[in-house]
Amino acid sequence: MKAIQNMLTIKEEYPEIIDAYEKAGGNKEAFTSKEVASLVVHESRVLSANQVEGIRLKSEQKKQGVAIELTVEEGRKIKYPVYLCFGILPKEGLQEIDLKINIQDYAEVSIIAHCIFPNAVNIIHKMDADIKIGNNAKFYYSEIHYHGDFGGIKVIPRAKIEVGEKGEFQNTFSLIEGRVGKLHINYEVTCAAKSVVEIVAKVYGKEDDVIKMFDRVNLNGEGARSLIKTRVVPTDRSWSEVTGETYANAAYTRGHMDCMEVVIGKQAIAKSIPILVATNDKAKVTHEAAIGSIDKKQMQTLMSRGLDEDEAVDVIVKGILR
Numbered sequence: 502m503k504a505i506q507n508m509l510t511i512k513e514e515y516p517e518i519i520d521a522y523e524k525a526g527g528n529k530e531a532f533t534s535k536e537v538a539s540l541v542v543h544e545s546r547v548l549s550a551n552q553v554e555g556i557r558l559k560s561e562q563k564k565q566g567v568a569i570e571l572t573v574e575e576g577r578k579i580k581y582p583v584y585l586c587f588g589i590l591p592k593e594g595l596q597e598i599d600l601k602i603n604i605q606d607y608a609e610v611s612i613i614a615h616c617i618f619p620n621a622v623n624i625i626h627k628m629d630a631d632i633k634i635g636n637n638a639k640f641y642y643s644e645i646h647y648h649g650d651f652g653g654i655k656v657i658p659r660a661k662i663e664v665g666e667k668g669e670f671q672n673t674f675s676l677i678e679g680r681v682g683k684l685h686i687n688y689e690v691t692c693a694a695k696s697v698v699e700i701v702a703k704v705y706g707k708e709d710d711v712i713k714m715f716d717r718v719n720l721n722g723e724g725a726r727s728l729i730k731t732r733v734v735p736t737d738r739s740w741s742e743v744t745g746e747t748y749a750n751a752a753y754t755r756g757h758m759d760c761m762e763v764v765i766g767k768q769a770i771a772k773s774i775p776i777l778v779a780t781n782d783k784a785k786v787t788h789e790a791a792i793g794s795i796d797k798k799q800m801q802t803l804m805s806r807g808l809d810e811d812e813a814v815d816v817i818v819k820g821i822l823r
Contacts, residue, residue, distance in 0.1 A: 514590070515541065515548045518617065522586050525647035525678065527615045531584040539584040542567050544594055555579055556610070566597030566627075571612075575605040575635070583610060588617035589624055592653070598628040606635035606665070616646045621654035621682065628658040636665040636693075643673045652680035652708060659687045664696040666722065674702045677822050681710035681739070688715070694722030694751070701730045703822040706739035706769075717746040720754035720784070730759045733771065734818045740770035747777050749784030756786040763821060765795050765814060 518541060523529045531537045532549060538556045541548040545566050552558045555577030559570040573579060589596055604610060618624050634640045648654050656676075664670050674686065681704060690698050698718060706712050712735065718727040729745045747756035762771035777786040795817055803813035 514543045514546070517590055518543045518548065518586065518588050521588065521590065521617050521619050522615055524619070525615055525617050526645065527586065528584070531582075532586070534581075537581045537584060538579070539586075540569065541586045542588070542596075542598070544589050544596055553579070555608075556583065563597065563599075565595045566599065568599040568601075570601045570603075572603045573605060573608040573610045573638075576607045577605075577610075578608065579610040583612045585612060585614040586617065587614065587626070589626070590620060592620045592622040592651075593624060595625045596627070598626075600628060600630040602630065602632045602640070604632075604634045604638040604640045607637045608635065609639040611641040612643070614642070614644045616644065616656070618654050619647065619649040619679075620651070621649050622651050624654045626654065626656045628660075630658070630660040630662075632660060632662040632670075634662070634664045634668045634670050637667045638665060639669040641671045644675070646674075646676040648676070648679040648682055650680055652682045652710060654680075654682035656682065656684045660689070662688065662690040664690065664692045664698060666693045666695060668693065668696045670697070671699045672701065674704075675822075677703060677705045677819060680708065681706050681712055683711045684713065686714045686716070689717045689719070690727070691719045692722055692725040692727060695724040696722060697725075698727040699730070700728070703732045704734070704741070705818055705822060706733070706735040706741060708737045708739060710735070710739035712739065712741035712743075714742070715744045718748070718756060720747065720749045720756055721751055722754075723751045724753045725751065726754070727756045728759065729757075732761050732822050734763045734765065734821065735769040735771050736765040736814070736818070738766070738768040740772075742772045742774070744774040745776070745788075747786045749779040749786045750781060752781050752783040754781070754784045758788040758790075760788075760790040761821075762792045763795060763818070764792065765818070
């Protein structure tokens, strides 16, 4: 009887979360194609999963979330992106995602993950990721969040990433639509020889949102390179604190941090903390940061075309974040 009830629950929840996924900008057709690897998780239930040749995908339901293991087999270049959807539709809930990703040597894959919480009033979403990228492997991960307009959510993504020799890792985190709530990102990447890492974050804070971001890159292998790039816009009474650390520990390593924060409103606060350390005389790490206000000429131009002040600000901010 319990198994039948679970099946009925899944049947009811699946179209609802896919509808929310589409409204948040996702491609729902990806979840109907047998050629595309995918996974849909609502609260602690796996609603659908599809595995394709070259990928091993395992999931285990836990009390408050799901444990996921995704392996891309050695030498496999996955043709289509892997689509992941995590979300909670009710106003309250806790979701814990334990994510282990292993991109084996010479493999290549892209993942597009949507995290959807359209009605969040009292929700906690935690993600702990352990990512290993093999030698000469390539991994591209895009994470897109939608939180609705209530701001009652805490998002806590943490990740430990290891990149093998000549490996590539690109990560983009985007939270532009809806309220942020409270966000605390913590990523640490360790890079082997001649690997390349790029970490990008784009976040739009409103009302009393809280944005804390911490990225650390350890360039431990000779010739490794990295870029940390953040675009954060706190408005109203929101505040942001962005900390980027790059440690160049081997010869010919190159690390760069590019941070831009635009403050809108007299009570908004932006803070940028760069830490650059070179322990080898043949290494180089650089940083550029800008904290400023919105362009008044752009505001005037948009308002002269019929937009009110809030609409004009929204257009400019989204242009910066794109």
